[in-house]
Amino acid sequence: GCKYYLLVTNIYHSEEFNEPFDGITYAVIISMGFATFENIFYVYRGGLEIAFLRMLTAVPAHAIFGVMMGFFVGLAKFRRHSATLRWTGLLAAVFFHGAYDFFLFQEIYPMLTYGALLVLLVGLLLSLWGMRVLSNLSPFKEAENPLARKNEMEG
Numbered sequence: 242g243c244k245y246y247l248l249v250t251n252i253y254h255s256e257e258f259n260e261p262f263d264g265i266t267y268a269v270i271i272s273m274g275f276a277t278f279e280n281i282f283y284v285y286r287g288g289l290e291i292a293f294l295r296m297l298t299a300v301p302a303h304a305i306f307g308v309m310m311g312f313f314v315g316l317a318k319f320r321r322h323s324a325t326l327r328w329t330g331l332l333a334a335v336f337f338h339g340a341y342d343f344f345l346f347q348e349i350y351p352m353l354t355y356g357a358l359l360v361l362l363v364g365l366l367l368s369l370w371g372m373r374v375l376s377n378l379s380p381f382k383e384a385e386n387p388l389a390r391k392n393e394m395e396g
Contacts (some may be wrong), residue, residue: 264315272307
C-alpha cells in the first residue's frame with residue numbers, strides 16, 4: 242500500500258508522467274527502493290544466506306509486483322474509469338505479493354514453498370505482456386524505426 246500511495250500521490254499528477262509506460266517505470270523504481278530497505282532489514286537479521294535467497298527471489302518479486310501495479314496505474318492516467326484501474330493495480334500487486342509470501346512463509350507443507358516460484362513465473366509472464374502492451378501505447382513510439390530501415394537498405 243505504501244508504494245501505491247507514493248506513486249499515486251507524488252508522481253501520478255506530475256507532468257513527467259506523460260505516457261502509460263511511465264506507470265511501470267515509476268512503480269518499479271519505488272518498489273526497488275522499498276526492496277532495498279526491506280533487504281537491509283532481513284539481511285541484518287538473517288545473514289548472508291538470507292541475502293543470497295532474497296537476491297534471487299525477493300528483488301525480482303518486488304520488480305514484478307511493481308510492474309503489475311504500474312501497468313494499471315499507467316493505463317489509468319490516460320483512460321476513463323481511472324480510479325477502477327488504479328485500484329486494480331493495487332489489488333493485483335497485493336494478490337501476487339500475498340500469494341508469494343503465503344508460499345514462502347507457510348510451514349505446514351515444505352514442498353509448497355516452490356509455489357512462490359510459480360507465482361513469480363506467472364507474474365513475470367504477465368509483466369512482460371504488460372510492458373509490451375504499454376510500450377505499444379506510447380505516444381513517443383515511431384510508426385517505423387528509421388534505423389531499422391537504414392540497416393535493411395545497407396544489408
